[in-house]
Amino acid sequence: MESKNRSAYFEYFIDDKYIAGIMLTGTEVKSLRAGKASFNDSYCLIQDDELWLKSLHIAEYSHGTVNNHDPVRDRKLLLNKKEIKKLQAKMKEKGYTIIPLRIFFNDKNLAKLEIGLAKGKKLYDKRETIKQRDTEREMKRYIK
Secondary structure: OOEEOHHHHHHEEEEEEEEEEEOOOHHHHHHHHOOOEEOOOOEEEEEOOEEEEEOOEEOOOOOOOOOOOOOOOOEEEEOOHHHHHHHHHHHOOOOEEEEEEEEEEOOOOOEEEEEEEEEEOOHHHHHHHHHHHHHHHHHHHHHO
16 A cells, blocks of 8 residues: 655655655554555654654554554654765755655565655746646647
């Protein structure tokens, strides 16, 4: 199962992409497999040379017991020190932020998060994106 952050490409210009592991509990993994993740207002933050995922909502597992997880807890992301240092250097530049793009399971059935180093779009950029999307849709309709 894969969950995508569709609004990310509309709100931001994505410069670099990284694949990071996520530290999850058992009920979170089961909930992700059911596709119960919401990216609303989620972002990544570097604290003490560690990368953290903030405010990603993973719904509580329906068959979970008392040991069910907190839906919006902070989750640690697993990246190499070199990659974290590179991200930290870019974050010091004005306007850059780290946002989650998609959650997926790899070949070994491990949960992975694709994060992007992004720069926010202005209003006129968003209008341009809408215009581009509409033109592509018209072209596809014409071709068929």
